[in-house]
Amino acid sequence: MLILSRKPGESIVIDGRIVVKIVRLDGDMVKVGIEAAKEVPIHRQEVYDEIQRNNQEALTAGRPPLSRLFAKANARPHSKPDAVAAGR
Amino acid sequence: MTTAELTEPTTRQSAARDIIQLPLGLLGFENVKQYVLTANPAEEPFMWFQMMDNSKRAFLVAPPSRLVPDYRPDISDDDASFLGITDPSDAVVLNIVTLRNGDRPTVNLRGPVVINRRTLVGKQVIPNNAAQYSLRHPLAAA
Numbered sequence: 001m002l003i004l005s006r007k008p009g010e011s012i013v014i015d016g017r018i019v020v021k022i023v024r025l026d027g028d029m030v031k032v033g034i035e036a037a038k039e040v041p042i043h044r045q046e047v048y049d050e051i052q053r054n055n056q057e058a059l060t061a062g063r064p065p066l067s068r069l070f071a072k073a074n075a076r077p078h079s080k081p082d083a084v085a086a087g088r
Numbered sequence: 089m090t091t092a093e094l095t096e097p098t099t100r101q102s103a104a105r106d107i108i109q110l111p112l113g114l115l116g117f118e119n120v121k122q123y124v125l126t127a128n129p130a131e132e133p134f135m136w137f138q139m140m141d142n143s144k145r146a147f148l149v150a151p152p153s154r155l156v157p158d159y160r161p162d163i164s165d166d167d168a169s170f171l172g173i174t175d176p177s178d179a180v181v182l183n184i185v186t187l188r189n190g191d192r193p194t195v196n197l198r199g200p201v202v203i204n205r206r207t208l209v210g211k212q213v214i215p216n217n218a219a220q221y222s223l224r225h226p227l228a229a230a
Contacts, residue, residue, distance in 0.1 A: 038169060038170045039111070039170075041112050050198075051116075051198060054186065054223055054224070055117060055147070058186040059117075059145050060147070060148065063144075066134060
Protein backbone atom coordinates (compact mmCIF):
# COMPACT_ATOMS: atom_id res chain seq x y z
CA MET A 1 0.00 0.00 0.00
CA LEU A 2 1.25 3.44 -0.91
CA ILE A 3 1.37 5.71 2.14
CA LEU A 4 1.67 9.48 1.73
CA SER A 5 1.86 12.20 4.38
CA ARG A 6 -0.55 15.09 3.89
CA LYS A 7 -1.54 18.16 5.88
CA PRO A 8 -5.08 19.50 6.14
CA GLY A 9 -5.90 21.34 2.93
CA GLU A 10 -3.55 19.19 0.88
CA SER A 11 -4.74 16.74 -1.73
CA ILE A 12 -3.87 13.61 -3.65
CA VAL A 13 -4.70 13.14 -7.31
CA ILE A 14 -5.52 9.61 -8.47
CA ASP A 15 -5.40 8.71 -12.15
CA GLY A 16 -5.72 12.36 -13.11
CA ARG A 17 -9.44 12.34 -12.39
CA ILE A 18 -10.02 11.69 -8.70
CA VAL A 19 -8.95 14.22 -6.07
CA VAL A 20 -8.82 13.21 -2.42
CA LYS A 21 -8.45 16.16 -0.09
CA ILE A 22 -7.69 16.11 3.61
CA VAL A 23 -10.20 18.69 4.79
CA ARG A 24 -9.79 18.68 8.56
CA LEU A 25 -8.42 16.81 11.54
CA ASP A 26 -10.83 16.51 14.41
CA GLY A 27 -9.43 14.44 17.28
CA ASP A 28 -9.12 10.93 15.91
CA MET A 29 -11.37 11.75 12.95
CA VAL A 30 -10.11 12.79 9.55
CA LYS A 31 -12.52 14.62 7.25
CA VAL A 32 -11.79 13.62 3.69
CA GLY A 33 -13.23 15.28 0.61
CA ILE A 34 -13.38 13.37 -2.67
CA GLU A 35 -13.93 14.85 -6.11
CA ALA A 36 -14.75 12.37 -8.84
CA ALA A 37 -17.12 11.93 -11.74
CA LYS A 38 -20.55 10.77 -10.68
CA GLU A 39 -19.92 7.48 -12.49
CA VAL A 40 -17.28 6.65 -9.87
CA PRO A 41 -18.96 4.87 -6.96
CA ILE A 42 -17.59 5.94 -3.56
CA HIS A 43 -18.56 4.11 -0.38
CA ARG A 44 -17.45 3.80 3.20
CA GLN A 45 -15.78 0.42 3.21
CA GLU A 46 -17.83 -1.16 6.01
CA VAL A 47 -21.07 -0.10 4.32
CA TYR A 48 -19.90 -1.44 0.96
CA ASP A 49 -18.83 -4.72 2.58
CA GLU A 50 -22.09 -5.38 4.41
CA ILE A 51 -24.28 -4.60 1.42
CA GLN A 52 -22.26 -6.65 -1.04
CA ARG A 53 -22.30 -9.54 1.44
CA ASN A 54 -26.08 -9.24 1.77
CA ASN A 55 -26.37 -9.21 -2.03
CA GLN A 56 -24.34 -12.43 -2.19
CA GLU A 57 -26.65 -14.05 0.36
CA ALA A 58 -29.78 -12.89 -1.44
CA LEU A 59 -28.75 -14.22 -4.85
CA THR A 60 -30.68 -17.33 -5.91
CA ALA A 61 -29.72 -19.86 -8.55
CA GLY A 62 -32.94 -19.35 -10.46
CA ARG A 63 -36.43 -18.30 -9.53
CA PRO A 64 -37.58 -20.78 -6.88
CA PRO A 65 -41.34 -20.99 -6.20
CA LEU A 66 -42.50 -18.57 -3.57
CA SER A 67 -45.66 -20.40 -2.63
CA ARG A 68 -43.98 -22.12 0.28
CA LEU A 69 -42.86 -18.85 1.79
CA PHE A 70 -45.61 -16.45 0.93
CA ALA A 71 -49.20 -17.56 0.84
CA LYS A 72 -50.86 -16.12 -2.23
CA ALA A 73 -53.97 -15.08 -0.34
CA ASN A 74 -51.84 -13.12 2.08
CA ALA A 75 -49.43 -11.33 -0.20
CA ARG A 76 -49.20 -8.54 2.28
CA PRO A 77 -46.49 -9.32 4.79
CA HIS A 78 -46.60 -7.56 8.07
CA SER A 79 -43.61 -5.52 9.11
CA LYS A 80 -43.90 -6.27 12.81
CA PRO A 81 -41.83 -9.32 13.71
CA ASP A 82 -44.19 -10.45 16.47
CA ALA A 83 -47.06 -10.78 14.03
CA VAL A 84 -45.40 -13.82 12.53
CA ALA A 85 -45.88 -16.34 15.29
CA ALA A 86 -49.63 -16.37 14.92
CA GLY A 87 -49.39 -17.04 11.22
CA ARG A 88 -47.10 -20.03 11.43
CA MET B 89 -42.89 2.30 -19.77
CA THR B 90 -45.67 3.32 -17.48
CA THR B 91 -45.93 3.36 -13.75
CA ALA B 92 -48.58 0.70 -13.80
CA GLU B 93 -46.32 -1.73 -15.62
CA LEU B 94 -43.54 -1.36 -13.12
CA THR B 95 -45.41 -1.26 -9.87
CA GLU B 96 -48.86 -2.77 -10.28
CA PRO B 97 -48.44 -6.28 -11.58
CA THR B 98 -51.83 -7.30 -10.20
CA THR B 99 -53.59 -5.49 -12.99
CA ARG B 100 -52.43 -8.15 -15.45
CA GLN B 101 -52.88 -11.87 -15.66
CA SER B 102 -49.50 -12.65 -17.17
CA ALA B 103 -45.99 -11.73 -16.07
CA ALA B 104 -44.58 -8.37 -17.11
CA ARG B 105 -40.93 -8.00 -17.98
CA ASP B 106 -38.80 -4.89 -18.09
CA ILE B 107 -35.13 -4.67 -18.98
CA ILE B 108 -33.32 -2.52 -16.43
CA GLN B 109 -29.88 -1.03 -17.01
CA LEU B 110 -27.56 -0.72 -14.01
CA PRO B 111 -24.49 1.12 -15.33
CA LEU B 112 -22.64 0.45 -12.08
CA GLY B 113 -24.08 -3.00 -11.38
CA LEU B 114 -25.02 -4.01 -7.85
CA LEU B 115 -22.49 -3.83 -5.02
CA GLY B 116 -20.35 -6.94 -5.35
CA PHE B 117 -21.75 -7.59 -8.85
CA GLU B 118 -20.35 -4.57 -10.63
CA ASN B 119 -19.85 -6.46 -13.90
CA VAL B 120 -23.50 -7.36 -14.43
CA LYS B 121 -25.17 -4.27 -15.83
CA GLN B 122 -28.40 -5.60 -17.35
CA TYR B 123 -31.27 -7.18 -15.47
CA VAL B 124 -34.77 -8.36 -16.30
CA LEU B 125 -37.45 -7.37 -13.82
CA THR B 126 -40.27 -9.88 -13.92
CA ALA B 127 -43.54 -9.19 -12.16
CA ASN B 128 -45.84 -12.20 -11.93
CA PRO B 129 -49.30 -11.41 -10.50
CA ALA B 130 -49.29 -14.65 -8.50
CA GLU B 131 -46.15 -13.54 -6.66
CA GLU B 132 -47.21 -9.97 -6.04
CA PRO B 133 -45.86 -7.82 -4.41
CA PHE B 134 -42.61 -9.69 -5.04
CA MET B 135 -40.75 -9.54 -8.33
CA TRP B 136 -37.66 -11.20 -9.74
CA PHE B 137 -34.62 -9.15 -10.69
CA GLN B 138 -32.67 -11.54 -12.89
CA MET B 139 -29.19 -11.12 -14.31
CA MET B 140 -29.04 -11.00 -18.11
CA ASP B 141 -25.80 -12.95 -18.27
CA ASN B 142 -27.16 -16.46 -18.97
CA SER B 143 -26.42 -17.50 -15.40
CA LYS B 144 -30.12 -17.33 -14.45
CA ARG B 145 -29.08 -15.95 -11.09
CA ALA B 146 -31.73 -13.67 -9.65
CA PHE B 147 -32.69 -11.50 -6.72
CA LEU B 148 -36.12 -11.44 -5.18
CA VAL B 149 -37.18 -7.81 -4.82
CA ALA B 150 -40.23 -5.88 -3.70
CA PRO B 151 -41.41 -2.30 -3.50
CA PRO B 152 -41.09 -1.27 0.15
CA SER B 153 -44.52 0.34 0.26
CA ARG B 154 -46.05 -3.12 0.70
CA LEU B 155 -43.50 -4.43 3.18
CA VAL B 156 -42.44 -1.50 5.32
CA PRO B 157 -45.00 1.27 4.85
CA ASP B 158 -43.10 3.88 6.86
CA TYR B 159 -39.85 3.43 4.92
CA ARG B 160 -38.59 6.79 3.64
CA PRO B 161 -35.15 6.46 2.04
CA ASP B 162 -33.49 9.85 1.57
CA ILE B 163 -31.77 9.58 -1.81
CA SER B 164 -28.70 11.79 -2.17
CA ASP B 165 -28.65 14.58 -4.73
CA ASP B 166 -25.70 12.89 -6.43
CA ASP B 167 -27.63 9.65 -6.88
CA ALA B 168 -30.74 11.46 -8.09
CA SER B 169 -28.58 13.35 -10.56
CA PHE B 170 -26.86 10.15 -11.72
CA LEU B 171 -30.25 8.59 -12.39
CA GLY B 172 -31.72 11.71 -13.97
CA ILE B 173 -34.46 11.79 -11.38
CA THR B 174 -35.84 15.28 -11.00
CA ASP B 175 -39.12 14.41 -9.33
CA PRO B 176 -39.68 11.76 -6.66
CA SER B 177 -42.46 10.27 -8.77
CA ASP B 178 -39.80 9.31 -11.36
CA ALA B 179 -38.23 6.91 -8.88
CA VAL B 180 -39.16 3.28 -8.41
CA VAL B 181 -37.68 1.86 -5.22
CA LEU B 182 -37.09 -1.88 -4.92
CA ASN B 183 -35.59 -3.64 -1.92
CA ILE B 184 -33.72 -6.92 -2.11
CA VAL B 185 -35.23 -9.83 -0.19
CA THR B 186 -33.11 -12.67 1.19
CA LEU B 187 -34.80 -16.05 1.46
CA ARG B 188 -33.38 -18.05 4.34
CA ASN B 189 -33.70 -21.79 4.82
CA GLY B 190 -35.85 -22.44 7.85
CA ASP B 191 -35.88 -18.82 8.86
CA ARG B 192 -37.89 -15.77 8.04
CA PRO B 193 -36.93 -13.87 4.89
CA THR B 194 -35.32 -10.50 5.42
CA VAL B 195 -35.34 -7.35 3.32
CA ASN B 196 -32.40 -4.99 2.86
CA LEU B 197 -33.56 -1.46 3.70
CA ARG B 198 -30.03 -0.03 3.72
CA GLY B 199 -29.15 -0.51 0.05
CA PRO B 200 -32.28 -0.12 -2.09
CA VAL B 201 -32.25 -0.29 -5.87
CA VAL B 202 -33.65 2.93 -7.28
CA ILE B 203 -34.84 2.96 -10.90
CA ASN B 204 -35.82 5.90 -13.05
CA ARG B 205 -39.15 4.70 -14.39
CA ARG B 206 -38.83 6.84 -17.53
CA THR B 207 -35.38 5.61 -18.59
CA LEU B 208 -35.33 2.22 -16.78
CA VAL B 209 -31.83 3.03 -15.55
CA GLY B 210 -31.15 2.09 -11.96
CA LYS B 211 -28.55 2.07 -9.22
CA GLN B 212 -28.13 0.41 -5.85
CA VAL B 213 -27.86 3.44 -3.58
CA ILE B 214 -27.00 4.07 0.04
CA PRO B 215 -29.62 6.60 1.22
CA ASN B 216 -28.46 9.50 3.39
CA ASN B 217 -30.52 8.05 6.26
CA ALA B 218 -29.42 4.43 5.71
CA ALA B 219 -28.04 4.11 9.24
CA GLN B 220 -31.54 4.23 10.70
CA TYR B 221 -32.64 1.19 8.66
CA SER B 222 -31.83 -2.48 8.94
CA LEU B 223 -29.75 -4.45 6.48
CA ARG B 224 -31.80 -7.52 7.45
CA HIS B 225 -35.30 -6.34 8.27
CA PRO B 226 -37.36 -9.48 9.04
CA LEU B 227 -40.39 -10.04 6.84
CA ALA B 228 -43.40 -11.44 8.56
CA ALA B 229 -44.82 -14.44 6.80
CA ALA B 230 -48.53 -13.82 6.47
